[in-house]
Each structure stands twice: as C-alpha cells, then as structure tokens.
Amino acid sequence: MQDRANVLLIGCGGIGTIAALNLECGKRATVTAVLRSNHEIVKQRGFNIRSIDHGVVNGFKPSNIRDQIPDVVREQLPRFKYVLCTTKNYADIPPTVAELIAPAITPGHTVIVLIQNGLNIERPMYHAFPKNIVLSGVSFCGSHEVKSGDIVHEDNDELYIGAFRNPNLDTPEGQAAEDEAAREFASIYAAGGKCVVEVKPEVAWTRWRKLLYNACLNPICAVTDLDTGRIQLADGALDTMVRPAMQEIRAAAKACGHELPEELVETMIQMDPVSMYNPPSMQVDIRKGRFCEFESILGEPLREGTKRGVSMPIITTFYNILRAMQWSTKQKKGMVEIPAPEDHTMKQGRN
C-alpha cells in the first residue's frame, strides 16, 4: 500500500467538501481541512452531505480540522505534498490566495492545486513560490453549503486537472515533473471511484472553455439579477448580450491561440435547462452582498483579448459595472471611507 499523501484543503464549502470526501474515500490522501465559518459545527458533528455521487453521508470529518492555515515551519508539522485551494479567488481583495497559503507551502516541494475559475491565477503563485509546481483544476461540480456544515451536491463532480507551466521550471525535466504531478494528483483524487477526473494538459484551452460560461453568464445574470433560466426567456437577453459576449470571449481565446468551437456557445447556454432557474455563483455572491471574482473571470480575459486588438465592448462594460459594484461592496463592509453625507437625506434628485 502506498503512503497517503499529506493534503491541505483550503476552502471547505460546497466544492471543497466534496473534494475532501473524494480524497479521503480513495484512501490515498490524508486531508487537513481549514474551516472558517463552519469550524465549530463540523468539529462537533461533521458535515452532513446529500450527494449525487456519494449518497447520504452524515457526520463526515476530514482527518484533521483546523480553524486557520497551519504554519508548517513554526508548528514543526510534516510538510504538505498538496495544498488544494477551492476558495474564491479575489485578485483585488487582500489577503490574496498566495498570501493566505504561504505558511503552508514548503518551497520546491508542495504542489499547489488551484480549483478556481478564471485566467492567470497561477501568476501570483510563481511570484510567491518560484520553484513550486502549480496545477490547474477546472471543476464542473454542482455542490453548495445550504447551511453551515450541510452540503447538497447535485451535479456529478467532473474535474479537469492539468499542469500550469512554471517559467522557472522551463526544462524538459521540469515540465515532466509538472505533468507527473498532475497525473499523480488526479489518480489520488479519483481513487475512490466516485467522480470523473480527467488529466487535460491543454490547461489554457480548458480554462478559456469554461470562461465561455463564466465570463458571460455569470456577470450578465449577476448584473441583471436574472438566473440562467430567466436569462433565456427575457426580452432579447440571449441575442443582445449572452451570445455576443460569448463571441467576444471566443475571439479573445482565438487571439491567444485557443480555438473554441462555435457550437460551444449553445452548449453553454443550454447547460442549465430553463426550468432549473439556476443563479450562477456570481449572482449568488452579489445577492448576498459578497465580493465577486470579476478580476480573474472578466478582467484577465479582457486584458488578454484587448492587448491583442480584440474588440470586447460587452465584456468591457460588464467588467466596469462589476468593478464599481465591488467598490460598493467594499464601501458597505467599511473597507473604504466616503465623505459624510450632508443634510440632504431625503433628496432624490432633479431628473
């Protein structure tokens, strides 16, 4: 029997908990999970999970539960082979993912696995951890923490794993090690046999493909507050916003060397049937007054496209809207100060 890999999991919500369950049930990993809001309840009674892949699992506890990121040096802990991040990735809200995970990373040893949306999320990792391998995880898994410690997992876990290319490991041996890490992690993750894990070396293509959904339906649904069912029914929304935005992403992807077939547009639109009335994650974030990942999901593809001369007017406008809304969320959370109001509290304008 192989030794179990020492895995740190950061972000134990809907997707993270199912990842923990897959890793533990395959018996090739020991998972230390960092919990925040649900730490107390999960420490007491574990997660209660209703899963399309695993059935009803009550009282699931990862091998170790922590309430903060372990500091492997200061605490003299065994080093982690994998640090798996399933948190949101906010490029513009401190702490960044790199700052957050730093105490748990052993330079040149720990493989960082980012199961997160968006583009260029590996770059800050190489800046902070120049000699580490970073893997890309693109997840199509419908799973949500419906209340603290209770997970409902309704769409099968499909995970695409591939190696990002660390420019500091740019040798045949370096890239072979990256690819081997991807295969190894995928096999550990899949060992329980309850999920679909595919090794996809075309990391960038896979991420652009998912952006066709995320960079278009997420912001359009979030800003209009129409879910993926209603956006298919609303006057003109598909023809005036969703389809042309997806064509902008296709054009940006193509300018970056990644051909996304035309048919994918309709595939992505119809991925969620109308009658599901499914709010994408960004819409849920906006509704709940939370930050949204507009920089990695819209900002990065927009910058990659426009610097190559691609016209992206719809994505640009949604990016600017979400940037202003993110400021508003910061302001509501007290992270930016604004001048005190004058005594015009009832004023509603001259227009």
Add this chain to the structure above:
Amino acid sequence: MQDRANVLLIGCGGIGTIAALNLECGKRATVTAVLRSNHEIVKQRGFNIRSIDHGVVNGFKPSNIRDQIPDVVREQLPRFKYVLCTTKNYADIPPTVAELIAPAITPGHTVIVLIQNGLNIERPMYHAFPKNIVLSGVSFCGSHEVKSGDIVHEDNDELYIGAFRNPNLDTPEGQAAEDEAAREFASIYAAGGKCVVEVKPEVAWTRWRKLLYNACLNPICAVTDLDTGRIQLADGALDTMVRPAMQEIRAAAKACGHELPEELVETMIQMDPVSMYNPPSMQVDIRKGRFCEFESILGEPLREGTKRGVSMPIITTFYNILRAMQWSTKQKKGMVEIPAPEDHTMKQGRN
C-alpha cells in the same frame, strides 16, 4: 382679469403636485388633478408640502380631485385647454400615455403638455391626436412624495417649455399657434412667481441636453446601485462608464444636429454634489421593483444615434441590461408567464 384656463393634471406625485401648486397660486388656471394611490388621503386632508419655493403648505387641494381620467364627452364636461402629464412615460408598458389621456382630449383644441423625460415622446401623441398641439416640458425640479400625500420639494422648480412640431400643423400659422401655446402655458405656469419658467424653442436640444444626465447617470446608477455621490467615488466609474457614455450621447446629439458643449459633461456629473448621495429616479424605480423608462431615455437616443452611424457601445449595453430587467419586473408582476420550475429548487449551478 383673464378667464382661468381649464387644466387637467395627470400624475400628482412630487413634480405634479408642485406643478398644481404653481398653476393654482398664479390664479390663471383651474386644476383638475387625477390622483391614484393618494386619492383618499388628499381628498380628506389635502397635500402637506414642504417646499423650497412655497414654504410649508398644509392641506393643499387642487380645485378638483378625481380618481380617474375624466371622459369629457361621456360626462359632458367643459373641455380642457391643457392636459398636463407628469407621469412616467413607459413606451413598452400598456396603457401608453396616449391611451391613458384619450378620454380627456378634445381633438384640435386641447394642448397636451408632456413634462416627461426622454426623446420622441410626442410621436405617439400625433398618431393619436393628429390635430393637437403638444408642448415639451423639461423639468429640473427636485420634489418627491415621501409618503402618501406628503411632498418634500428641495430643489427649485425650473421648467423649460417649448413646442414640439406637429407634422400635421406644418404651416407658418400652425407653427405660430404652437409657439403661442408654449408662451401662453409658460405664462400661466409662472404667474404665481414662485418658479423659473423659460420658453425654449430649441426643444430637441433641451431634451438632448437633459439626456446627457438621464441617459447616462440614470442607468449607470440604477444598474450598479451606486447613487450619484458614490458613482463619483467608485473605482473607475466616471472614467470607464459615465464620461464615455456621455460622449456617446454627445455624438448621437451631434449626428442629429444638436451640439452639446464638452463642458456640459462635467456640469452634469457635478450637478449633484458627492455628499448628497442622491439616487437618480431610475435607481429609485429599480430599488422599488417598479418599471423604468428605459425606452424613451435610452432606447430612443440609441436608435437615433446608431441609425446615423454613431457607435454607442456603452449605451447599447445598458439599454440591453435594462430591457432584460424590465422583463424581469413584468415577470415578477405576473405580466409574463414562465415555465414551472423543475424539482431543482436548491440548485445553484456548476460554475
């Protein structure tokens, strides 16, 4: 002493009530006001008004109060010289303004005064009332019904009156009659001496000038839910959205033959000081789940500009967003049916 003009006022909220007060206090008009939601309370005790122009006025009642549009023929009423509309103007939500006011209009006699925002609002009037004069009122009046029957009027009433050009009255005499109607109505409105009324024959220019504010700040504030103070503070909002949208409106106006000076951009932005934190009317409508006037305020200038070859990507996107949101408001009000949800009520997607 002159006879008092018989005026019907439709829309007795913040702006309409101040209009009624100006008309009655000048003693050159008898106002019949059509009230809806506030009919009972105003019938009982009148409006209570705190006005920057009129002071505190408690118990103000227009000469006549009605709970629906009078039918002058069926009810054998004296015909109205002026029908003044201060309602919102929703081109896409029945009944239209023309349908609403029809029973009160005497063909070839009644002058229709539209104190409403947006472009091309006179066209349906000429279709319904081919021989009537229609006046344009552009109002810069900050006044609001803070609760039923209670009006707070905080910004001085400034009204720009001019004649729209009825293509069926396209003779020197016809146009002279239109211009005379504008002067006459302005003098009746101003007779009380408590407001600024200016006759502006350049109706289209005046309306485009106001669109610089309405077609830009209204939708941008409504969609981001940032008021006119916060939109000046939010990351990049002025530079990436407000100013370029205003330049699109300037370009569209220019293509239509109306030159809006460059300086107006900053004038409009700074019209509401930051510390006022003023939600424009469209933002108030969206917050309250009401319809918004996106067709006359965005749709018409967009169509006028784009058909003349003006590129208006930001206005286009905001128009499409508001069109989808208007659909959503209709759907929430039960005016459109959607397929029943499947049993996926907890579903929040695979993204």
